Amino acid sequence: xxxxxxxxxxxxxxxxxxxxxxxxxxxxxxxxxxxxxxxxxxxxxxxxxxxxxxxxxxxxxxxxxxxxxxxxxxxxxxxxxxxxxxxxxxxxxxxxxxxxxxxxxxxxxxxxxxxxxxxxxxxxxxxxxxxxxxxxxxxxxxxxxxxxxxxxxxxxxxxxxxxxxxxxxxxxxxxxxxxxxxxxxxxxxxxxxxxxxxxxxxxxxxxxxxxxxxxxxxxxxxxxxxxxxxxxxxxxxxxxxxxxxxxxxxxxxxxxxxx
Amino acid sequence: xxxxxxxxxxxxxxxxxxxxxxxxxxxxxxxxxxxxxxxxxxxxxxxxxxxxxxxxxxxxxxxxxxxxxxxxxxxxxxxxxxxxxxxxxxxxxxxxxxxxxxxxxxxxxxxxxxxxxxxxxxxxxxxxxxxxxxxxxxxxxxxxxxxxxxxxxxxxxxxxxxxxxxxxxxxxxxxxxxxxxxxxxxxxxxxxxxxxxxxxxxxxxxxxxxxxxxxxxxxxxxxxxxxxxxxxxxxxxxxxxxxxxxxxxxxxxxxxxxxxxxxxxxxxxxxxxxxxxxxxxxxxxxxxxxxxxxxxxxxxxxxxxxxxxxxxxxxxxxxxxxxxxxxxxxxxxxxxxxxxxxxxxxxxxxxxxxxxxxxxxxxxxxxxxxxxxxxxxxxxxxxxxxxxxxxxxxxxxxxxxxxxxx
Ligand SMILES: Nc1ncnc2c1ncn2[C@@H]1O[C@H](COP(=O)(O)OP(=O)(O)OP(=O)(O)O)[C@@H](O)[C@H]1O
Ligand SMILES: [Mg+2]
Numbered sequence: 001x002x003x004x005x006x007x008x009x010x011x012x013x014x015x016x017x018x019x020x021x022x023x024x025x026x027x028x029x030x031x032x033x034x035x036x037x038x039x040x041x042x043x044x045x046x047x048x049x050x051x052x053x054x055x056x057x058x059x060x061x062x063x064x065x066x067x068x069x070x071x072x073x074x075x076x077x078x079x080x081x082x083x084x085x086x087x088x089x090x091x092x093x094x095x096x097x098x099x100x101x102x103x104x105x106x107x108x109x110x111x112x113x114x115x116x117x118x119x120x121x122x123x124x125x126x127x128x129x130x131x132x133x134x135x136x137x138x139x140x141x142x143x144x145x146x147x148x149x150x151x152x153x154x155x156x157x158x159x160x161x162x163x164x165x166x167x168x169x170x171x172x173x174x175x176x177x178x179x180x181x182x183x184x185x186x187x188x189x190x191x192x193x194x195x196x197x198x199x200x201x202x203x204x205x206x207x208x209x210x211x212x213x214x215x216x217x218x219x220x221x222x223x224x225x226x227x228x229x230x231x232x233x234x235x236x237x238x239x240x241x242x243x244x245x246x247x248x249x250x251x252x253x254x255x256x257x258x259x
Numbered sequence: 260x261x262x263x264x265x266x267x268x269x270x271x272x273x274x275x276x277x278x279x280x281x282x283x284x285x286x287x288x289x290x291x292x293x294x295x296x297x298x299x300x301x302x303x304x305x306x307x308x309x310x311x312x313x314x315x316x317x318x319x320x321x322x323x324x325x326x327x328x329x330x331x332x333x334x335x336x337x338x339x340x341x342x343x344x345x346x347x348x349x350x351x352x353x354x355x356x357x358x359x360x361x362x363x364x365x366x367x368x369x370x371x372x373x374x375x376x377x378x379x380x381x382x383x384x385x386x387x388x389x390x391x392x393x394x395x396x397x398x399x400x401x402x403x404x405x406x407x408x409x410x411x412x413x414x415x416x417x418x419x420x421x422x423x424x425x426x427x428x429x430x431x432x433x434x435x436x437x438x439x440x441x442x443x444x445x446x447x448x449x450x451x452x453x454x455x456x457x458x459x460x461x462x463x464x465x466x467x468x469x470x471x472x473x474x475x476x477x478x479x480x481x482x483x484x485x486x487x488x489x490x491x492x493x494x495x496x497x498x499x500x501x502x503x504x505x506x507x508x509x510x511x512x513x514x515x516x517x518x519x520x521x522x523x524x525x526x527x528x529x530x531x532x533x534x535x536x537x538x539x540x541x542x543x544x545x546x547x548x549x550x551x552x553x554x555x556x557x558x559x560x561x562x563x564x565x566x567x568x569x570x571x572x573x574x575x576x577x578x579x580x581x582x583x584x585x586x587x588x589x590x591x592x593x594x595x596x597x598x599x600x601x602x603x604x605x606x607x608x609x610x611x612x613x614x615x616x617x618x619x620x621x622x623x624x625x626x627x628x629x630x631x632x633x634x635x636x637x638x639x640x641x642x643x644x645x646x647x648x649x650x651x652x653x654x655x656x657x658x659x660x661x662x663x664x665x
Contacts, residue, residue, distance in 0.1 A: 057659050060578070062578060062658050062659050063659055082582070082583055083582050083583070083584075086577065086580055086581065086582045086583075087580070087582070089578060089579065089580045090579070090580020090581075091580070095578050095579065097575075097662065099571075101571060101572075101574075101575040101662065103276075103572055103575070104276070104572075105276040105277075106272065106276060110272065114576070114579055115579035115580055117265045117268070117269060118265075118576070118579060118580045118581045118582075118585060119580060120265065162579070166580075
């Protein structure tokens with residue numbers, strides 16, 4: 001089913017996820033409506049257990065929703081099987097994790113090449129693209145280093161390079177700075193900002209820290225499986241402008257406080 | 260999806276990342292394959308050497324011996340059962356399909372030449388003996404029919420006897436030797452044959468005319484055996500029954516009564532020997548194959564540990580786009596590569612072990628090529644069989660849970 005707003009990357013309607021624990025049920029997502037357009041840089045915030053990671057997993061096609069609809073780049077992906085989801089992840093999605101998740105005892109270069117092995121890209125091209133993306137995030141001189149020979153910030157930048165190699169339509173980052181100190185976190189966020197502004201890459205990241213969220217253009221706040229606020233910021237103008245956008249089916253917005 | 264080369268590369272990378280563990284995992288297969296190769300090499304070497312010694316006697320050969328193995332009970336002495344005479348041999352010589360016949364009279368005796376003496380086996384035979392055994396001369400000539408007729412005191416020496424009696428390297432031809440104090444003139448020497456399959460020195464012998472042996476050494480009118488060689492291997496059984504009926508006739512043995520001789524054909528002895536050998540070989544290889552299976556269980560064990568240990572890695576691979584089937588293939592490839600490399604290393608150790616056995620225990624060995632191929636294929640199969648369950652387990656992981664795994 002095509003349902004394409006031309007630059008709509010993610011379109012989610014009444015998305016629900018219920019975990020069945022046998023004797024009880026946990027409603028992780030209680031009806032989410034959200035649009036993400038091409039070129040957006042979106043931060044997802046909210047208290048622990050509010051459903052942020054669940055939302056990222058479904059958006060990242062690691063899991064299917066219990067009900068509701070999800071269009072990714074204009075295609076209905078609400079009910080795909082494992083293999084079909086793996087193929088879209090392979091071609092169109094990039095992941096950055098809090099724990100970096102680089103393969104141990106494996107060079108940075110080979111780590112960055114990994115998604116392209118599964119996408120069936122020939123070896124020379126893999127190498128060329130991997131080096132290109134490592135240059136982009138400034139870790140090309142670390143190509144031969146194994147993860148245990150790199151700092152946390154360097155590892156996360158290698159992981160970002162890995163998320164870029166398939167030219168993804170969307171990068172999903174669940175607390176990418178959660179394990180980093182403030183200064184390194186700023187470095188990593190600067191890279192995300194550059195990728196968004198210069199390469200026009202669409203990014204959605206989860207964070208608990210307002211300082212980190214401040215790098216994004218748009219902040220969505222979750223609570224109890226609902227979106228409770230959705231604010232758009234135009235970062236380029238000072239003082240920061242606040243705009244609130246209301247989704248068609250979104251619950252009434254509360255005013256968000258800007259620090 | 261991902262091509263085979265890519266998957267193989269991923270599998271190799273994963274194995275190289277864990278060199279020590281990979282080597283330990285292979286060990287079971289290495290030992291299993293090496294054990295198969297060594298046991299089969301020993302078994303088949305033994306079989307081959309029995310076969311060789313029988314072939315050396317001539318596979319077309321039929322041996323007639325006095326008495327019967329089948330008749331139990333007390334038997335008379337050596338002489339009493341001996342009923343074969345040189346005339347029996349003569350009677351067989353003209354049968355169709357018979358190439359050559361020789362009676363043999365065997366005596367162990369002390370042989371003296373100048374200051375040297377040596378205990379050896381004296382074979383009283385016809386001139387056809389060297390032809391039947393395909394035994395070439397080294398020097399001089401074999402005695403002839405006239406020497407038989409005249410019971411000539413002439414001798415042909417095997418190389419071991421030459422070495423013992425003429426250690427200085429003198430030419431033995433024309434020299435006189437004493438066999439039980441009877442002087443014989445040496446007229447020829449035999450080419451060396453070496454050891455027989457049962458470890459007997461075939462060159463430790465002296466050939467003299469059978470008539471001379473009977474008259475001058477045993478004093479008997481009978482011979483120990485008669486050797487008959489058929490023209491071709493196909494004719495052996497026909498000749499065998501001809502020989503039996505002629506001898507029954509000559510010895511006046513009524514139909515249905517036990518013969519006072521037995522006719523044996525070396526081909527059937529060879530076949531019996533080699534089939535017993537084959538059974539032994541399979542038994543040994545079976546025991547060794549069990550160790551291969553134990554090696555396979557070792558692989559499964561380590562692969563299970565590896566899948567658990569690498570749960571997060573598997574989650575990561577899936578999240579960047581690996582399909583379940585690709586993960587399955589990768590882990591299966593890892594286990595097949597491990598077991599196949601183990602198999603190849605096992606072959607190398609098997610060859611080394613076989614050479615050690617041959618050199619230290621001096622056993623005849625022979626590495627059959629078919630078994631080498633079979634053990635590599637089998638170890639590959641072990642890899643598939645025992646790698647499948649862990650690989651399936653890996654591919655069934657949920658990427659989200661796998662990524663969260665501590
Ligand atoms: N696999 C699961 N099985 C059962 N319940 C789950 C599962 N995953 C998440 N939940 C529940 O769903 C709810 C939302 O979890 P989620 O991980 O999305 O929260 P979060 O916003 O990411 O929290 P945090 O900020 O702590 O990471 C929680 O109540 C959680 O316990
Ligand atoms: Mg979370």
